[in-house]
Amino acid sequence: xxxxxxxxxxxxxxxxxxxxxxxxxxxxxxxxESIAIEHALKTLxxxxxxxxxxxxxxxxxxxxxxxxxxIEQNEIANxxxxxxxxxxxxxxxxxxxxxxx
Ligand SMILES: [Zn+2]
Numbered sequence: 001x002x003x004x005x006x007x008x009x010x011x012x013x014x015x016x017x018x019x020x021x022x023x024x025x026x027x028x029x030x031x032x033e034s035i036a037i038e039h040a041l042k043t044l045x046x047x048x049x050x051x052x053x054x055x056x057x058x059x060x061x062x063x064x065x066x067x068x069x070x071i072e073q074n075e076i077a078n079x080x081x082x083x084x085x086x087x088x089x090x091x092x093x094x095x096x097x098x099x100x101x
Contacts (some may be wrong), residue, residue, distance in 0.1 A: 002058055006051045015044050019055055 004013035022043050024035030
């Protein structure tokens with residue numbers, strides 16, 4: 001989550017989505033990533049270094065955590081069932097080992 005205000009007291013908490021949209025529009029138009037970032041920052045009137053640093057270094061941990069959870073759930077769902085197949089092939093499950101002699 002972006003901080004609501006920069007250390008210079010400018011409100012930046014509401015600029016995250018607009019920043020992403022501006023960058024995506026520039027990238028779709030064929031501009032390079034550095035030009036897209038510069039254009040997005042100018043469009044949002046983020047001129048000071050502190051405000052720009054806040055947006056440029058922002059990492060959305062919420063989305064990363066959700067991606068990691070999805071990956072782990074897929075790994076669990078695709079795990080082979082080795083435990084059950086082991087007991088199916090093993091002699092322990094057969095009735096031969098009765099010691100009733
Ligand atoms: Zn600032």
